Amino acid sequence: MTVDTLPYTTFYKAKKGIISWLFTLDHKRVALLYLYSIITFFLVGASLGILMRLELFHPGKDIVEPHTYNQIFTLHGVIMIFLFIIPSIPAVFGNFFLPLLLGTDDVAFPRLNLFSFWLYAIGALFALGTLVFGDGPADTGWTFYAPYSVRTGTNVTMSVVAAFVLGFSSILTGLNFIVTIHRLRTPGMGFNQMPLFAWSLYATSWIQLLATPVIGITLLMIVAERVFGVGLFDPSIGGDPVLYQHMFWIYSHPAVYIMALPAMGIVSEIIPTFAQRTIFGYKAIAYSSMAIAFIGYFVWGHHMFTSGMSGPAAYIFSILTFLVAIPTSIKVFNWIATLYKGSINIDTPLLFALAFIFNFLIGGLTGLVNGALAADIHLHDTYFVVGHLHYVMFGGTGFAFFGALHYWFPKIWGKMYNKKVANTAFATLLIGFNILYFPMIILGIMGMPRRYYDYLPEFTFWNQVSTVGSWITVSSLIVLIVNLFVAARKGKKAPDNPWGGITLEWQTKSPPPLENFDKMPKIPEGGPYNYPNAKSSN
Amino acid sequence: MYASNFVEGVDFSLYFILAISVFFLVGITAVMIYFLFRYSKKRNPVATNIEGSWTLEIIWTVVPTILVLLMFWYGWVGYRPMLTAPDDAMEIQAVGQMWKWTFNYDNGKSSDTLVIPIDKPIKLNLVSKDVLHSLYIPAFRLKQDVVPGKDFSMWFIGQKLGRYDILCAEYCGQLHSYMLSSVTVVENDKFNTWLAEKQDNSNEHPGLTLMKKNACFSCHTTDGSRLVGPSFKGVVGRSETIIVDGKEKTITVDADFIKHKLQNPLSSNVKGFQSGLMPKLPLSDDEISHIIDYVSTIK
Amino acid sequence: MDHTFHLPNSGHNFDAKASKMGMWLFLYTELLLFGGLFLVYMVYRELNSEAFLLASFKLNVWMGTFNTVLLITSSMTIAMSITALQKGNKILSIRLMWITILAALGFLIVKYFEWGAKFEHGLFPGMEHYQQLPTGERLYFYLYFFMTGLHGLHVIVGAVFIMFVIRGVKKGSVTPERYSLSENAGLYWHLVDLIWIYLFPLFYLIH
Amino acid sequence: MSEKENIHISSYKEHLSTWLALILLTFMTVFVSVFGAELRTLSVATAMIIATVKATAVGYYFMHLKYEPKIYKIMMATVLGLFVFFMIMITLDYITR
Numbered sequence A: 001m002t003v004d005t006l007p008y009t010t011f012y013k014a015k016k017g018i019i020s021w022l023f024t025l026d027h028k029r030v031a032l033l034y035l036y037s038i039i040t041f042f043l044v045g046a047s048l049g050i051l052m053r054l055e056l057f058h059p060g061k062d063i064v065e066p067h068t069y070n071q072i073f074t075l076h077g078v079i080m081i082f083l084f085i086i087p088s089i090p091a092v093f094g095n096f097f098l099p100l101l102l103g104t105d106d107v108a109f110p111r112l113n114l115f116s117f118w119l120y121a122i123g124a125l126f127a128l129g130t131l132v133f134g135d136g137p138a139d140t141g142w143t144f145y146a147p148y149s150v151r152t153g154t155n156v157t158m159s160v161v162a163a164f165v166l167g168f169s170s171i172l173t174g175l176n177f178i179v180t181i182h183r184l185r186t187p188g189m190g191f192n193q194m195p196l197f198a199w200s201l202y203a204t205s206w207i208q209l210l211a212t213p214v215i216g217i218t219l220l221m222i223v224a225e226r227v228f229g230v231g232l233f234d235p236s237i238g239g240d241p242v243l244y245q246h247m248f249w250i251y252s253h254p255a256v257y258i259m260a261l262p263a264m265g266i267v268s269e270i271i272p273t274f275a276q277r278t279i280f281g282y283k284a285i286a287y288s289s290m291a292i293a294f295i296g297y298f299v300w301g302h303h304m305f306t307s308g309m310s311g312p313a314a315y316i317f318s319i320l321t322f323l324v325a326i327p328t329s330i331k332v333f334n335w336i337a338t339l340y341k342g343s344i345n346i347d348t349p350l351l352f353a354l355a356f357i358f359n360f361l362i363g364g365l366t367g368l369v370n371g372a373l374a375a376d377i378h379l380h381d382t383y384f385v386v387g388h389l390h391y392v393m394f395g396g397t398g399f400a401f402f403g404a405l406h407y408w409f410p411k412i413w414g415k416m417y418n419k420k421v422a423n424t425a426f427a428t429l430l431i432g433f434n435i436l437y438f439p440m441i442i443l444g445i446m447g448m449p450r451r452y453y454d455y456l457p458e459f460t461f462w463n464q465v466s467t468v469g470s471w472i473t474v475s476s477l478i479v480l481i482v483n484l485f486v487a488a489r490k491g492k493k494a495p496d497n498p499w500g501g502i503t504l505e506w507q508t509k510s511p512p513p514l515e516n517f518d519k520m521p522k523i524p525e526g527g528p529y530n531y532p533n534a535k536s537s538n
Numbered sequence B: 001m002y003a004s005n006f007v008e009g010v011d012f013s014l015y016f017i018l019a020i021s022v023f024f025l026v027g028i029t030a031v032m033i034y035f036l037f038r039y040s041k042k043r044n045p046v047a048t049n050i051e052g053s054w055t056l057e058i059i060w061t062v063v064p065t066i067l068v069l070l071m072f073w074y075g076w077v078g079y080r081p082m083l084t085a086p087d088d089a090m091e092i093q094a095v096g097q098m099w100k101w102t103f104n105y106d107n108g109k110s111s112d113t114l115v116i117p118i119d120k121p122i123k124l125n126l127v128s129k130d131v132l133h134s135l136y137i138p139a140f141r142l143k144q145d146v147v148p149g150k151d152f153s154m155w156f157i158g159q160k161l162g163r164y165d166i167l168c169a170e171y172c173g174q175l176h177s178y179m180l181s182s183v184t185v186v187e188n189d190k191f192n193t194w195l196a197e198k199q200d201n202s203n204e205h206p207g208l209t210l211m212k213k214n215a216c217f218s219c220h221t222t223d224g225s226r227l228v229g230p231s232f233k234g235v236v237g238r239s240e241t242i243i244v245d246g247k248e249k250t251i252t253v254d255a256d257f258i259k260h261k262l263q264n265p266l267s268s269n270v271k272g273f274q275s276g277l278m279p280k281l282p283l284s285d286d287e288i289s290h291i292i293d294y295v296s297t298i299k
Numbered sequence C: 001m002d003h004t005f006h007l008p009n010s011g012h013n014f015d016a017k018a019s020k021m022g023m024w025l026f027l028y029t030e031l032l033l034f035g036g037l038f039l040v041y042m043v044y045r046e047l048n049s050e051a052f053l054l055a056s057f058k059l060n061v062w063m064g065t066f067n068t069v070l071l072i073t074s075s076m077t078i079a080m081s082i083t084a085l086q087k088g089n090k091i092l093s094i095r096l097m098w099i100t101i102l103a104a105l106g107f108l109i110v111k112y113f114e115w116g117a118k119f120e121h122g123l124f125p126g127m128e129h130y131q132q133l134p135t136g137e138r139l140y141f142y143l144y145f146f147m148t149g150l151h152g153l154h155v156i157v158g159a160v161f162i163m164f165v166i167r168g169v170k171k172g173s174v175t176p177e178r179y180s181l182s183e184n185a186g187l188y189w190h191l192v193d194l195i196w197i198y199l200f201p202l203f204y205l206i207h
Numbered sequence D: 001m002s003e004k005e006n007i008h009i010s011s012y013k014e015h016l017s018t019w020l021a022l023i024l025l026t027f028m029t030v031f032v033s034v035f036g037a038e039l040r041t042l043s044v045a046t047a048m049i050i051a052t053v054k055a056t057a058v059g060y061y062f063m064h065l066k067y068e069p070k071i072y073k074i075m076m077a078t079v080l081g082l083f084v085f086f087m088i089m090i091t092l093d094y095i096t097r
């Protein structure tokens, strides 16, 4: 641990004033701009989620009209997907830590990086602008399925343009990361000496780069269709709504791995640090990221098993869906094996990482159920899918996001949070989360369709359990966020390397100086996680 | 006995995967928690660097692969029979439109709910008049999207007497969650008498019959309350604000306006209501005048 | 404050290889953007092959051929302009770039007349005659306008990009040693050509 | 970066001959389609093959792909492979419906 008492200027203090933030070229500041916006949108989206749960507490009308409910879940989905979860880990922690992990001082194209943030901001304005302009936010579901999305009078155009702009922002982030990884690794660091988070970002970036344009053009077609009044998916001119679904999912399935892979990268960082030993199966984890990214392109059809797709196509998509589960399971087993013979320091970030594994298991295994043709015929578009998607996205990526926040908090702010409060928030969050979403899986098996404003009386009990869970979840999240907020302002000073990590970001000061490193960072001998204090295995 | 011929296959694939899932979930979680205690910093102050093991990697690649292939297989086995209906299946047309199901039988009978004979293959030919819907019978474990412009179908055999819910499982707009109906499985002879029952519309206003048939009442009420569209109560002669080409104007609703509205639903929009929802229905001039005739009687 | 240490692998250094790689990656996204449209085209053509055939007779093959030649030629001139720049011949390089821009302009003018003719016949989506066409032909013209329109947009962007390079060469920010901007403009322009190479047979030559 | 860049400067002659090939191929494809109308499906196939040959020439010579490091070719192949896979899967759905 370097205890450097020489005064230095942190990146916070290097320049002053709001302008210096909004036009910054420093990757760390861009990351923080993203962080604050993303947390804001998460809170907006989450509040909409709470509203839905309140409405669903009883069958029949409780607080909003059906039309409003439909707008709420659409806006909830759009915010959570495009404004929160897709940018969450790459744009915040990727931006902040990729250069640090690689031992460089910025991403390859700092200007482009700022530009992606601005695109993100513009996209966000469009998404929220639907609240004010036109006939309110879209009421189509986040999937914007034609032809309903073409017929409805709500402001679909603006929501779709928002998604388009946000997609562009995501493409540019991906592009930036790929070039950064290819060109800016510190001398001596080959691909196989890169930390696993960098690997996962590399895989993610390729998905962002190659899948996003497809949805871009698809959404443009929806816009054109609404503007000219006729279009490519309109059945009355021979168009095919099922083709729209193909185009949509060609992007949106790979997109779920944009959400999941960086989260897996985080977990692969946290576990070795807290087990104080090298990661088990470095190459298996690294290459399985690439495998997931690659196979992930070929399974989009599993969202369309009931859409009228042909039997042979369903057959192939189903088999490929199952194959994509294999590289994920390889990762899970390697993580567990990394705990074996470690010297485990049970601390908040590790708890989040392990909770990620637990939740993601439930999410992933329910995903397998969805992938089976017969089962999916029954479960498609029911609450089972809603349960699945929250388990993987919130229980998985969401937990990893909060885990990363707790892991790197001392590095970003140079302060330490109150661990007792953090652990309490964690425990209640885990419990509340499961009470909130497990009932949805049961409801789905019982046959309750999703996007339902009202439901049959037999579904009441589990809906009420779920709503109660949502209250626990809110409370614990508020505690979690307030705790971090307080710590950032007046927490105790944290050491430069509080967890004893050996990846390069821990070799600089907390918070890092403007140029990240003031001397050449040293790559650990024998792999990025080869802890010098641990016994070697033979 | 299962409610339909598909229940067994679907449930088997579902519970087969769930069982394996529970095994892995419990197993992995237990091992994780055990390691957490066994190798905590207190109990095991010095860690051991283990780089990995290709034997293990291969084991935990191959075993899940075999398991998922099994899962795939049972999924396919349960699904395959859904693809092709037997030739002797009885065909019924199922029409989905915003927010109503209609079932048309070969003899011209049409009904809001589905009634089928027991133990007989039924083939539903699915037609959508507007947007996507999905005909979902949870008890039968069966679901198929209804796509405008495409002739898709689904088939099944009702194997147990009783009444089961039909739900719409594909989001289709405002009242998606109210697009409900039911399927009743009855004895064969009971079905035949039901099918032969003629619907007696002779003392009903022809306009009303037409409007029921076209599902006007899923959006419009006759008692003055607001649903999706304006109520028909006292429409004729009502003065209201409409929006044409983005400009507001005040008109008095009369027969001509209604006729125009039915022929070109998108040409105008009543202020305060969502535009774009009122469907364009293939109505002849005669039918339109019947409808107008009836609408004028709703006071 | 006063540390003088700088990493050798800095994101703020000029790195020609990085910017070329960035450009290529960007081209991939462009390819897949059009790729999405090609997928839609493929499906609809499969479902309506007769109608597509009939509709394609309403396009003018010779105008299309002329435009193809224009784009190929401009592709050559821009490639040559990079060679000229690398060899230090700035004036030739600028001239070749101007020729490229002129070709782009020519392309757009021909397109303008083609589109104009279609407008006159009311073939633009939403127009009177369009609404009376059989469904397959409507899809064809919808795709025609969408795809050539988007391509036209790329032609404009490419031309503007090249103008920036010309300015750079004149001002001295693009030089025989530091030519990656001109290289990237060239790559972009070739992509525009590449897409047209497929658009041309798919719309004009289904005979 | 400090490492030595190995710059390849393509010659004017190479560009010119590529151009010539492209023009010839263009006229060939027009010829086949306008005068070989009876061939029908065959002409679609030829048109696409010719287009692909042209595209390869543009990529290889005009865009210098030939002289780039291997990684560029791998990336390009991946992208195209991906796209072809999309085409195959969607076609599969439509032809087996």
Ligand code: HEA
Pocket (backbone or CB within 6 Å): A143, A256, A257, A259, A260, A302, A303, A321, A322, A324, A325, A326, A328, A329, A332, A360, A361, A363, A364, A365, A367, A368, A369, A370, A371, A372, A376, A379, A380, A381, A385, A388, A389, A392, A393, A396, A397, B020, B024, B028, B064, B065, B067, B068
């Ligand atoms: C972070 C996002 C994320 C992730 C990672 C996943 C991962 C997976 N998803 Fe999920 N999915 C979504 C987000 C995600 N999904 C969303 C948002 C939707 C709904 C979209 C909408 O309609 O709105 C959806 C919907 C969805 C469907 C469509 C359901 C329907 O609408 O009918 C299907 C169907 O196959 C599916 C499957 C899978 C599978 C097989 C995986 C796999 O990758 C999971 C792999 C993981 C594991 C398998 C667990 C770990 C493995 C082990 C512990 C080893 C033991 C396991 C074996 C024996 C193999 N998902």
Ligand code: HEA
Pocket (backbone or CB within 6 Å): A043, A045, A046, A047, A049, A050, A052, A053, A056, A073, A074, A076, A077, A078, A080, A081, A084, A085, A140, A141, A142, A143, A386, A389, A390, A393, A394, A398, A436, A450, A451, A452, A453, A470, A473, A474, A475, A477, A478
């Ligand atoms: C990352 C993604 C994500 C996350 C985190 C969430 C979080 C939540 N979602 Fe989400 N959800 C989706 C993504 C997500 N959702 C998607 C993609 C859909 C599909 C949409 C569609 O069908 O088109 C969906 C659909 C969906 C439905 C189904 C709607 C339907 O089909 O009818 C429901 C229903 O209960 C629901 C509920 C919730 C709830 C209660 C939360 C809660 O967990 C939220 C918990 C968080 C909090 C409670 C935050 C606490 C803080 C505050 C409340 C603010 C306090 C204020 C300050 C301190 C300033 N969601």
Ligand code: CUA
Pocket (backbone or CB within 6 Å): B096, B097, B098, B099, B132, B133, B134, B168, B169, B170, B171, B172, B173, B176, B177, B179
């Ligand atoms: Cu009909 Cu939902």
Ligand SMILES: [Cu+2]
Pocket (backbone or CB within 6 Å): A252, A253, A256, A299, A300, A302, A303
């Ligand atoms: Cu998916």
